Amino acid sequence: xxxxxxxxxxxxxxxxxxxxxxxxxxxxxxxxxxxxxxxxxxxxxxxxxxxxxxxxxxxxxxxxxxxxxxxxxxxxxxxxxxxxxxxxxxxxxxxxxxxxxxxxxxxxxxxxxxxxxxxxxxxxxxxxxxxxxxxxxxxxxxxxxxxxxxxxxxxxxxxxxxxxxxxxxxxxxxxxxxxxxxxxxxxxxxxxxxxxxxxxxxxxxxxxxxxxxxxxxxxxxxxxxxxxxxxxxxxxxxxxxxxxxxxxxxxxxxxxxxxxxxxxxxxxxxxxxxxxxxxxxxxxxxxxxxxxxxxxxxxxxxxxxxxxxxxxxxxxxxxxxxxxxxxxxxxxxxxxxxxxxxxxxxxxxxxxxxxxxxxxxxxxxxxxxxxxxxxxxxxxxxxxxxxxxxxxxxxxxxxxxxxxxxxxxxxxxxxxxxxxxxxxxxxxxxxx
Numbered sequence: 001x002x003x004x005x006x007x008x009x010x011x012x013x014x015x016x017x018x019x020x021x022x023x024x025x026x027x028x029x030x031x032x033x034x035x036x037x038x039x040x041x042x043x044x045x046x047x048x049x050x051x052x053x054x055x056x057x058x059x060x061x062x063x064x065x066x067x068x069x070x071x072x073x074x075x076x077x078x079x080x081x082x083x084x085x086x087x088x089x090x091x092x093x094x095x096x097x098x099x100x101x102x103x104x105x106x107x108x109x110x111x112x113x114x115x116x117x118x119x120x121x122x123x124x125x126x127x128x129x130x131x132x133x134x135x136x137x138x139x140x141x142x143x144x145x146x147x148x149x150x151x152x153x154x155x156x157x158x159x160x161x162x163x164x165x166x167x168x169x170x171x172x173x174x175x176x177x178x179x180x181x182x183x184x185x186x187x188x189x190x191x192x193x194x195x196x197x198x199x200x201x202x203x204x205x206x207x208x209x210x211x212x213x214x215x216x217x218x219x220x221x222x223x224x225x226x227x228x229x230x231x232x233x234x235x236x237x238x239x240x241x242x243x244x245x246x247x248x249x250x251x252x253x254x255x256x257x258x259x260x261x262x263x264x265x266x267x268x269x270x271x272x273x274x275x276x277x278x279x280x281x282x283x284x285x286x287x288x289x290x291x292x293x294x295x296x297x298x299x300x301x302x303x304x305x306x307x308x309x310x311x312x313x314x315x316x317x318x319x320x321x322x323x324x325x326x327x328x329x330x331x332x333x334x335x336x337x338x339x340x341x342x343x344x345x346x347x348x349x350x351x352x353x354x355x356x357x358x359x360x361x362x363x364x365x366x367x368x369x370x371x372x373x374x375x376x377x378x379x380x381x382x383x384x385x386x387x388x389x390x391x392x393x394x395x396x397x398x399x400x401x402x403x404x405x406x407x408x409x410x411x412x413x414x415x416x417x418x419x420x421x422x423x424x425x426x427x428x429x430x431x432x
Contacts, residue, residue, distance in 0.1 A: 088398030207392035244361035
Protein backbone atom coordinates (compact mmCIF):
# COMPACT_ATOMS: atom_id res chain seq x y z
CA UNK A 1 0.00 0.00 0.00
CA UNK A 2 1.50 3.41 -1.00
CA UNK A 3 2.18 6.04 1.67
CA UNK A 4 0.42 9.34 0.90
CA UNK A 5 2.49 12.45 0.31
CA UNK A 6 1.83 16.09 1.40
CA UNK A 7 1.92 19.21 -0.77
CA UNK A 8 5.63 19.68 -0.22
CA UNK A 9 6.26 16.17 -1.54
CA UNK A 10 7.27 14.56 1.77
CA UNK A 11 5.71 11.31 3.01
CA UNK A 12 3.22 11.42 5.78
CA UNK A 13 4.18 9.01 8.58
CA UNK A 14 1.28 7.89 10.80
CA UNK A 15 1.84 8.17 14.48
CA UNK A 16 2.96 4.99 16.32
CA UNK A 17 0.66 3.46 18.85
CA UNK A 18 1.92 2.77 22.33
CA UNK A 19 2.32 -1.07 22.81
CA UNK A 20 1.60 -0.79 26.50
CA UNK A 21 -1.63 0.96 25.72
CA UNK A 22 -2.56 -1.77 23.11
CA UNK A 23 -2.30 -4.72 25.59
CA UNK A 24 -4.93 -5.06 28.31
CA UNK A 25 -3.55 -4.22 31.63
CA UNK A 26 -3.42 -7.08 34.23
CA UNK A 27 -3.69 -6.84 37.95
CA UNK A 28 -0.29 -6.99 39.66
CA UNK A 29 -1.34 -9.95 41.85
CA UNK A 30 -2.32 -11.97 38.81
CA UNK A 31 1.07 -11.47 37.25
CA UNK A 32 2.75 -12.58 40.47
CA UNK A 33 0.65 -15.78 40.67
CA UNK A 34 1.32 -16.65 37.04
CA UNK A 35 5.04 -16.24 37.57
CA UNK A 36 4.97 -18.48 40.63
CA UNK A 37 3.00 -21.18 38.78
CA UNK A 38 5.34 -21.12 35.78
CA UNK A 39 8.34 -21.41 38.02
CA UNK A 40 6.89 -24.37 39.96
CA UNK A 41 6.03 -26.16 36.69
CA UNK A 42 9.55 -25.66 35.38
CA UNK A 43 11.07 -27.01 38.59
CA UNK A 44 8.75 -30.10 38.66
CA UNK A 45 9.47 -30.90 35.00
CA UNK A 46 13.18 -30.59 35.63
CA UNK A 47 12.95 -32.95 38.64
CA UNK A 48 10.96 -35.54 36.69
CA UNK A 49 13.36 -35.38 33.80
CA UNK A 50 16.31 -35.88 36.13
CA UNK A 51 14.62 -38.99 37.67
CA UNK A 52 13.16 -40.61 34.54
CA UNK A 53 15.75 -39.88 31.89
CA UNK A 54 18.54 -42.14 33.34
CA UNK A 55 16.12 -45.07 33.73
CA UNK A 56 14.95 -44.82 30.16
CA UNK A 57 18.45 -44.74 28.85
CA UNK A 58 19.58 -47.83 30.82
CA UNK A 59 16.52 -49.88 29.84
CA UNK A 60 16.78 -49.03 26.19
CA UNK A 61 20.48 -49.72 26.15
CA UNK A 62 19.91 -53.15 27.75
CA UNK A 63 17.25 -54.04 25.19
CA UNK A 64 19.42 -52.90 22.31
CA UNK A 65 22.43 -54.77 23.70
CA UNK A 66 20.31 -57.92 24.12
CA UNK A 67 19.13 -57.63 20.52
CA UNK A 68 22.70 -57.32 19.34
CA UNK A 69 23.90 -60.27 21.44
CA UNK A 70 20.94 -62.59 20.83
CA UNK A 71 19.94 -61.70 17.28
CA UNK A 72 22.42 -59.61 15.34
CA UNK A 73 25.69 -61.32 16.27
CA UNK A 74 24.44 -64.96 16.01
CA UNK A 75 22.69 -64.27 12.71
CA UNK A 76 25.75 -62.57 11.28
CA UNK A 77 28.13 -65.28 12.45
CA UNK A 78 25.84 -68.04 11.19
CA UNK A 79 25.46 -66.35 7.81
CA UNK A 80 29.20 -65.88 7.47
CA UNK A 81 29.89 -69.47 8.55
CA UNK A 82 27.32 -70.87 6.11
CA UNK A 83 28.56 -68.67 3.30
CA UNK A 84 32.33 -69.11 3.63
CA UNK A 85 33.08 -72.06 5.94
CA UNK A 86 30.34 -74.68 5.52
CA UNK A 87 31.29 -77.24 2.87
CA UNK A 88 28.97 -78.46 0.12
CA UNK A 89 27.19 -81.76 0.68
CA UNK A 90 25.91 -84.06 -2.08
CA UNK A 91 23.13 -86.60 -1.77
CA UNK A 92 22.34 -89.94 -3.39
CA UNK A 93 18.78 -91.25 -3.53
CA UNK A 94 17.36 -94.76 -3.97
CA UNK A 95 13.88 -96.29 -3.84
CA UNK A 96 13.17 -99.91 -2.95
CA UNK A 97 10.59 -102.15 -1.33
CA UNK A 98 10.37 -105.53 0.40
CA UNK A 99 8.29 -108.05 -1.53
CA UNK A 100 7.20 -111.61 -0.78
CA UNK A 101 6.42 -114.43 -3.20
CA UNK A 102 2.87 -115.78 -2.94
CA UNK A 103 2.67 -119.17 -4.65
CA UNK A 104 -0.54 -120.52 -6.18
CA UNK A 105 -0.67 -123.60 -3.94
CA UNK A 106 -4.25 -124.42 -4.94
CA UNK A 107 -3.21 -125.82 -8.32
CA UNK A 108 -4.18 -129.38 -9.15
CA UNK A 109 -0.80 -130.53 -10.39
CA UNK A 110 2.75 -130.21 -9.18
CA UNK A 111 3.64 -127.65 -11.82
CA UNK A 112 0.73 -125.53 -10.68
CA UNK A 113 2.52 -124.85 -7.41
CA UNK A 114 5.31 -123.08 -9.26
CA UNK A 115 3.31 -121.05 -11.79
CA UNK A 116 3.00 -117.30 -11.92
CA UNK A 117 3.51 -115.59 -8.59
CA UNK A 118 2.56 -112.17 -7.31
CA UNK A 119 4.53 -109.91 -5.03
CA UNK A 120 2.93 -108.71 -1.82
CA UNK A 121 4.01 -105.93 0.43
CA UNK A 122 5.48 -106.82 3.79
CA UNK A 123 5.03 -103.80 6.00
CA UNK A 124 6.58 -105.43 9.05
CA UNK A 125 9.78 -106.22 7.15
CA UNK A 126 9.90 -102.63 5.89
CA UNK A 127 9.82 -101.33 9.45
CA UNK A 128 12.56 -103.80 10.34
CA UNK A 129 14.67 -102.35 7.53
CA UNK A 130 14.03 -98.79 8.75
CA UNK A 131 15.20 -99.70 12.25
CA UNK A 132 18.22 -101.47 10.78
CA UNK A 133 19.21 -98.50 8.62
CA UNK A 134 19.23 -96.20 11.66
CA UNK A 135 20.83 -98.67 14.07
CA UNK A 136 24.32 -99.03 15.52
CA UNK A 137 24.80 -102.24 13.53
CA UNK A 138 24.49 -100.33 10.27
CA UNK A 139 26.89 -97.67 11.56
CA UNK A 140 29.42 -100.38 12.42
CA UNK A 141 29.03 -102.02 8.99
CA UNK A 142 29.46 -98.72 7.14
CA UNK A 143 32.37 -97.73 9.39
CA UNK A 144 34.18 -100.99 8.72
CA UNK A 145 33.70 -100.51 4.97
CA UNK A 146 34.25 -96.75 4.46
CA UNK A 147 35.85 -95.47 7.71
CA UNK A 148 33.40 -92.78 8.81
CA UNK A 149 36.14 -90.71 10.45
CA UNK A 150 37.82 -90.24 7.08
CA UNK A 151 34.66 -90.03 4.98
CA UNK A 152 32.96 -87.34 7.07
CA UNK A 153 36.09 -85.63 8.45
CA UNK A 154 35.77 -81.81 8.79
CA UNK A 155 36.89 -80.01 5.63
CA UNK A 156 38.12 -76.44 5.56
CA UNK A 157 37.32 -75.80 9.21
CA UNK A 158 33.71 -76.99 8.87
CA UNK A 159 33.51 -78.69 12.25
CA UNK A 160 29.77 -78.16 12.63
CA UNK A 161 28.80 -80.34 9.66
CA UNK A 162 31.82 -82.66 9.93
CA UNK A 163 32.49 -85.65 12.19
CA UNK A 164 35.32 -85.31 14.65
CA UNK A 165 37.74 -88.22 14.80
CA UNK A 166 37.67 -90.74 17.63
CA UNK A 167 34.01 -90.30 18.56
CA UNK A 168 32.17 -93.10 20.44
CA UNK A 169 29.56 -95.18 18.67
CA UNK A 170 26.72 -93.17 20.21
CA UNK A 171 27.99 -89.90 18.73
CA UNK A 172 28.62 -91.59 15.40
CA UNK A 173 25.05 -92.89 15.45
CA UNK A 174 23.68 -89.39 16.06
CA UNK A 175 25.78 -88.01 13.20
CA UNK A 176 24.73 -90.91 10.95
CA UNK A 177 21.06 -90.13 11.56
CA UNK A 178 21.75 -86.56 10.44
CA UNK A 179 23.38 -87.68 7.18
CA UNK A 180 20.82 -90.37 6.23
CA UNK A 181 17.07 -90.04 5.72
CA UNK A 182 14.60 -92.93 5.29
CA UNK A 183 11.01 -92.28 4.25
CA UNK A 184 8.37 -95.04 4.17
CA UNK A 185 5.09 -94.93 2.25
CA UNK A 186 2.72 -97.22 4.12
CA UNK A 187 0.27 -97.39 1.21
CA UNK A 188 2.71 -98.60 -1.44
CA UNK A 189 5.35 -100.10 0.86
CA UNK A 190 8.14 -98.17 -0.89
CA UNK A 191 11.18 -97.00 1.06
CA UNK A 192 13.07 -93.91 -0.09
CA UNK A 193 16.69 -93.59 1.00
CA UNK A 194 18.71 -90.34 0.95
CA UNK A 195 22.42 -90.38 1.84
CA UNK A 196 24.56 -87.23 2.15
CA UNK A 197 28.31 -86.91 1.91
CA UNK A 198 30.95 -84.33 1.02
CA UNK A 199 31.71 -86.21 -2.20
CA UNK A 200 28.98 -87.24 -4.68
CA UNK A 201 30.72 -90.49 -5.61
CA UNK A 202 31.15 -91.43 -1.97
CA UNK A 203 27.46 -90.77 -1.31
CA UNK A 204 26.53 -93.10 -4.17
CA UNK A 205 28.88 -95.82 -2.92
CA UNK A 206 27.47 -95.61 0.59
CA UNK A 207 23.90 -95.86 -0.75
CA UNK A 208 24.84 -98.92 -2.84
CA UNK A 209 26.46 -100.55 0.18
CA UNK A 210 23.33 -99.89 2.25
CA UNK A 211 21.16 -101.60 -0.37
CA UNK A 212 23.49 -104.60 -0.37
CA UNK A 213 23.31 -104.91 3.41
CA UNK A 214 19.52 -104.58 3.29
CA UNK A 215 19.32 -107.36 0.71
CA UNK A 216 21.47 -109.62 2.90
CA UNK A 217 19.24 -108.91 5.90
CA UNK A 218 16.08 -109.70 3.93
CA UNK A 219 17.60 -112.95 2.66
CA UNK A 220 18.54 -113.92 6.21
CA UNK A 221 15.01 -113.19 7.40
CA UNK A 222 13.58 -115.24 4.54
CA UNK A 223 15.88 -118.17 5.25
CA UNK A 224 15.09 -118.07 8.96
CA UNK A 225 11.35 -118.00 8.30
CA UNK A 226 11.73 -120.90 5.84
CA UNK A 227 13.69 -123.02 8.32
CA UNK A 228 11.35 -122.24 11.22
CA UNK A 229 8.33 -123.20 9.10
CA UNK A 230 9.88 -126.56 8.13
CA UNK A 231 11.41 -127.32 11.53
CA UNK A 232 8.18 -128.43 13.23
CA UNK A 233 7.07 -130.45 10.21
CA UNK A 234 10.41 -132.27 10.15
CA UNK A 235 10.12 -133.03 13.84
CA UNK A 236 6.68 -134.54 13.24
CA UNK A 237 8.13 -136.63 10.40
CA UNK A 238 10.83 -137.98 12.72
CA UNK A 239 8.28 -138.93 15.38
CA UNK A 240 5.97 -140.57 12.82
CA UNK A 241 8.86 -142.54 11.30
CA UNK A 242 9.90 -143.89 14.69
CA UNK A 243 6.33 -144.85 15.53
CA UNK A 244 5.82 -146.65 12.24
CA UNK A 245 9.17 -148.44 12.54
CA UNK A 246 8.33 -149.65 16.06
CA UNK A 247 4.94 -150.90 14.90
CA UNK A 248 6.48 -152.80 11.99
CA UNK A 249 9.14 -154.38 14.22
CA UNK A 250 6.52 -155.46 16.75
CA UNK A 251 4.40 -157.01 14.00
CA UNK A 252 7.41 -158.83 12.60
CA UNK A 253 8.36 -160.15 16.04
CA UNK A 254 4.81 -161.42 16.49
CA UNK A 255 4.95 -163.34 13.21
CA UNK A 256 8.38 -164.79 14.06
CA UNK A 257 7.24 -166.03 17.47
CA UNK A 258 3.76 -167.23 16.48
CA UNK A 259 4.92 -168.60 13.11
CA UNK A 260 1.66 -167.32 11.73
CA UNK A 261 1.61 -164.72 9.00
CA UNK A 262 -2.06 -163.81 9.46
CA UNK A 263 -3.80 -165.01 12.65
CA UNK A 264 -7.12 -163.85 11.25
CA UNK A 265 -6.97 -166.38 8.45
CA UNK A 266 -5.83 -169.03 10.95
CA UNK A 267 -8.80 -168.29 13.17
CA UNK A 268 -11.15 -168.59 10.21
CA UNK A 269 -9.68 -171.97 9.33
CA UNK A 270 -10.02 -173.15 12.95
CA UNK A 271 -13.66 -172.10 13.09
CA UNK A 272 -14.35 -173.82 9.77
CA UNK A 273 -12.63 -176.98 11.07
CA UNK A 274 -14.75 -177.07 14.23
CA UNK A 275 -17.89 -176.42 12.20
CA UNK A 276 -17.03 -179.33 9.87
CA UNK A 277 -16.37 -181.69 12.76
CA UNK A 278 -19.65 -180.68 14.39
CA UNK A 279 -21.45 -181.50 11.14
CA UNK A 280 -19.76 -184.95 11.14
CA UNK A 281 -20.74 -185.39 14.79
CA UNK A 282 -24.35 -184.59 14.01
CA UNK A 283 -24.27 -187.07 11.13
CA UNK A 284 -22.79 -189.82 13.33
CA UNK A 285 -25.39 -189.20 16.04
CA UNK A 286 -28.09 -189.57 13.42
CA UNK A 287 -26.55 -192.83 12.19
CA UNK A 288 -26.34 -194.07 15.81
CA UNK A 289 -30.06 -193.44 16.32
CA UNK A 290 -30.87 -195.32 13.13
CA UNK A 291 -28.57 -198.22 14.09
CA UNK A 292 -30.12 -198.48 17.57
CA UNK A 293 -33.51 -198.76 16.04
CA UNK A 294 -32.43 -201.67 13.85
CA UNK A 295 -29.92 -203.66 15.89
CA UNK A 296 -28.82 -204.38 19.45
CA UNK A 297 -26.70 -202.08 21.59
CA UNK A 298 -23.69 -204.39 21.66
CA UNK A 299 -23.43 -204.91 17.97
CA UNK A 300 -20.10 -204.02 16.30
CA UNK A 301 -21.73 -201.36 14.15
CA UNK A 302 -23.05 -199.41 17.12
CA UNK A 303 -19.75 -199.75 19.01
CA UNK A 304 -17.86 -198.35 16.00
CA UNK A 305 -20.24 -195.43 15.71
CA UNK A 306 -19.91 -194.70 19.43
CA UNK A 307 -16.12 -194.81 19.18
CA UNK A 308 -16.20 -192.36 16.24
CA UNK A 309 -18.56 -190.06 18.13
CA UNK A 310 -16.33 -190.08 21.22
CA UNK A 311 -13.18 -189.38 19.20
CA UNK A 312 -14.90 -186.60 17.27
CA UNK A 313 -16.23 -184.97 20.44
CA UNK A 314 -12.74 -185.06 21.96
CA UNK A 315 -11.31 -183.55 18.81
CA UNK A 316 -13.95 -180.81 18.77
CA UNK A 317 -13.23 -179.96 22.40
CA UNK A 318 -9.53 -179.74 21.69
CA UNK A 319 -10.07 -177.45 18.71
CA UNK A 320 -12.38 -175.24 20.74
CA UNK A 321 -9.73 -174.95 23.44
CA UNK A 322 -7.30 -173.85 20.75
CA UNK A 323 -9.72 -171.18 19.59
CA UNK A 324 -10.48 -169.89 23.08
CA UNK A 325 -10.06 -170.84 26.70
CA UNK A 326 -13.70 -170.26 27.55
CA UNK A 327 -12.70 -168.25 30.63
CA UNK A 328 -13.76 -164.63 31.04
CA UNK A 329 -10.42 -163.65 32.59
CA UNK A 330 -8.72 -162.90 29.31
CA UNK A 331 -5.67 -160.63 29.19
CA UNK A 332 -6.02 -157.23 27.54
CA UNK A 333 -2.34 -156.33 27.58
CA UNK A 334 -0.83 -159.33 25.83
CA UNK A 335 2.72 -159.22 24.47
CA UNK A 336 4.79 -161.49 22.26
CA UNK A 337 6.07 -163.30 25.36
CA UNK A 338 2.57 -164.66 25.94
CA UNK A 339 2.39 -166.43 22.58
CA UNK A 340 3.98 -169.74 23.69
CA UNK A 341 0.87 -171.36 25.16
CA UNK A 342 -1.62 -168.84 23.86
CA UNK A 343 -4.85 -169.76 22.10
CA UNK A 344 -6.06 -168.44 18.77
CA UNK A 345 -8.14 -165.69 20.32
CA UNK A 346 -5.17 -164.46 22.37
CA UNK A 347 -2.93 -164.36 19.33
CA UNK A 348 -5.69 -162.70 17.37
CA UNK A 349 -6.13 -160.07 20.08
CA UNK A 350 -2.42 -159.25 20.11
CA UNK A 351 -2.28 -159.27 16.32
CA UNK A 352 -5.20 -156.86 16.00
CA UNK A 353 -3.54 -154.54 18.51
CA UNK A 354 -0.26 -154.62 16.60
CA UNK A 355 -2.06 -154.27 13.28
CA UNK A 356 -3.96 -151.23 14.60
CA UNK A 357 -0.74 -149.59 15.75
CA UNK A 358 0.80 -150.34 12.37
CA UNK A 359 -2.11 -148.80 10.48
CA UNK A 360 -2.17 -145.80 12.76
CA UNK A 361 1.58 -145.37 12.29
CA UNK A 362 1.17 -145.48 8.50
CA UNK A 363 -1.60 -142.88 8.58
CA UNK A 364 0.40 -140.68 10.95
CA UNK A 365 3.43 -140.92 8.72
CA UNK A 366 1.38 -140.11 5.62
CA UNK A 367 -0.15 -137.12 7.42
CA UNK A 368 3.28 -135.93 8.52
CA UNK A 369 4.53 -136.16 4.93
CA UNK A 370 1.53 -134.16 3.73
CA UNK A 371 2.16 -131.58 6.47
CA UNK A 372 5.81 -131.34 5.46
CA UNK A 373 4.86 -130.76 1.84
CA UNK A 374 2.31 -128.13 2.82
CA UNK A 375 4.85 -126.46 5.11
CA UNK A 376 7.36 -126.47 2.28
CA UNK A 377 4.84 -124.79 -0.03
CA UNK A 378 3.95 -122.25 2.67
CA UNK A 379 7.63 -121.60 3.32
CA UNK A 380 8.16 -121.03 -0.39
CA UNK A 381 5.30 -118.55 -0.30
CA UNK A 382 6.94 -116.68 2.56
CA UNK A 383 10.17 -116.00 0.70
CA UNK A 384 11.12 -112.32 0.61
CA UNK A 385 13.30 -110.31 -1.68
CA UNK A 386 14.41 -106.70 -2.03
CA UNK A 387 12.99 -104.99 -5.11
CA UNK A 388 15.05 -101.90 -6.03
CA UNK A 389 13.08 -99.47 -8.20
CA UNK A 390 15.62 -96.63 -8.37
CA UNK A 391 19.32 -97.37 -8.17
CA UNK A 392 21.50 -94.95 -6.12
CA UNK A 393 21.81 -91.69 -8.01
CA UNK A 394 24.95 -89.60 -8.60
CA UNK A 395 24.40 -85.96 -7.66
CA UNK A 396 25.87 -83.22 -9.87
CA UNK A 397 24.98 -80.20 -7.74
CA UNK A 398 25.32 -79.68 -4.01
CA UNK A 399 21.94 -79.31 -2.30
CA UNK A 400 23.11 -79.30 1.29
CA UNK A 401 23.46 -77.52 3.60
CA UNK A 402 20.50 -75.21 2.93
CA UNK A 403 22.30 -72.01 3.80
CA UNK A 404 19.35 -69.63 3.49
CA UNK A 405 17.11 -71.86 5.58
CA UNK A 406 19.68 -72.27 8.35
CA UNK A 407 20.38 -68.50 8.42
CA UNK A 408 16.66 -67.71 8.67
CA UNK A 409 16.22 -70.30 11.41
CA UNK A 410 19.08 -68.79 13.42
CA UNK A 411 17.58 -65.31 12.99
CA UNK A 412 14.08 -66.45 13.98
CA UNK A 413 15.45 -68.37 16.96
CA UNK A 414 17.35 -65.30 18.17
CA UNK A 415 14.29 -63.11 17.66
CA UNK A 416 12.20 -65.52 19.65
CA UNK A 417 14.63 -65.62 22.57
CA UNK A 418 15.09 -61.85 22.51
CA UNK A 419 11.34 -61.22 22.34
CA UNK A 420 10.60 -63.62 25.18
CA UNK A 421 13.30 -62.02 27.34
CA UNK A 422 11.93 -58.52 26.62
CA UNK A 423 8.36 -59.54 27.42
CA UNK A 424 9.51 -61.21 30.63
CA UNK A 425 11.35 -58.01 31.69
CA UNK A 426 8.32 -55.83 31.09
CA UNK A 427 6.05 -58.31 32.82
CA UNK A 428 8.23 -58.31 35.93
CA UNK A 429 8.55 -54.50 35.79
CA UNK A 430 4.79 -53.99 35.59
CA UNK A 431 4.14 -56.31 38.53
CA UNK A 432 6.89 -54.79 40.70
